[in-house]
Amino acid sequence: MPKQKTHKGTAKRVRVTGSGKLVREHTNNQHKFEHKSSSRKRRIKGIGVLSPSDTSRMKKLLGL
Helix, strand or coil, X not given: CCCCCXXXXXXXXXXXXXXXXXXXXXXXXXXXXXXXXXHHHHHHCCEEECCHHHHHHHHHHHCC
16 A cells, blocks of 8 residues: 655645644735734734644644
8 A cells, every 4th residue: 555645835834833733824925914914914914724624634734
């Protein structure tokens, strides 16, 4: 039986914390900041924890 391969697109976007949670960067946080309000920029900075419903799917893609 062949080995399961890691989905490389997911591996570049999602990482596992020490406690086993999956985290990702928020969307809309790359460019064109002059058009976004300050409150919106504060809300999208940093990292976010994936929801439990998405976590199971992402773990399969990461091969965990």
